[in-house]
Amino acid sequence: MEGINWFDVGCLVLVVLFGLRGITNGIVKEIFGILGLIGGLFAAMRYKTMAGEWIAAKIPALQNANGVLSGDTTQVLIGFIAVLFGVWISCLIIGEIISKFFKWSGLGFVDKIGGFVFSVSKIFLIFAVIVTLASGPMSMNEQTKKYFESSKTAPIFLKIGNWILNLKDDPKIKQSLDSIGSKMDDKLLKDQNSTARMNSDQNQSTEPSDFNASSEVNSTERTKL
Template structure:
């Protein structure tokens, strides 16, 4: 316990509190929200121009193409996120009727805790890559046992290439469709 810092206590407390929030929301809602945000950004980045063009021609004419792209991006993101949340509520209702609500709540704790842990990990690696902040962080958190864990996990996440992941998913999908 000699290597416990105030940072460790605060970060673990936040992970626990947000894990409890996951119990309240349940696994289905937590995953639906996460899919809504991540999937929304993915879909919005692909269809923002088309959505902006649709808004420009059918709703309100905007001459600035950057503004159109931003508005299209936000609209697609919000629509995808709301659709995911709605699907999550429907699935949660079905799960509660089946009597598996307890498993939903228990898994909600795990996903809620994991989600904030991953966010902390990405923040830790991002901050540790900025030289000015790294100097301050290194001296402040040298006795922390959680910060090195956050940085290690964050390096693993940040090192992933999204294009390579999409390529692997497409290859897997193609190989599965060829087997049919």
């Protein structure tokens, strides 16, 4: 334990705590939880407009509740949140079912150990990125500098964190990210154009009815006179 300081102790304690959480959840739940968040984000980006319109149509009472669903931006936001949580919760439920199958089949121990390894690896990578990003301010602050420079775990975090952060400069990964970003921008533009056309059609359809109603009122008044 020689040379280990409070920075190392804090990091190791947090890693172990998250590892214990991984044992409780199991690898199946851990994986499906992450898949639910990532898949939910992509699905929400793709179907947020459609979901917002569907919710607004199915729950008309909300449309009159102080304008909760009034405005395209609010509809899209509600649609985004609904799709995100819908996919995430669905994945959690699927993970729960598969986890029970592992338990009933006698593979519960494997699921628990896998959950520990997966959770420790996940939080270790997250800490590596955080420490790398914070290494500048931490090394310049006199109060944290001595703990950071004498740490046994900080060099490991920095090595892995720099490797992760440098992945964005890899040509293949950069090309893939640019392609995904371009597709998301195109989809967002299509959603905006679709929403604009829908609002234009709605405005055009309401104008004749308003004109007819006004004509009927004027006709009634002339009849009374």
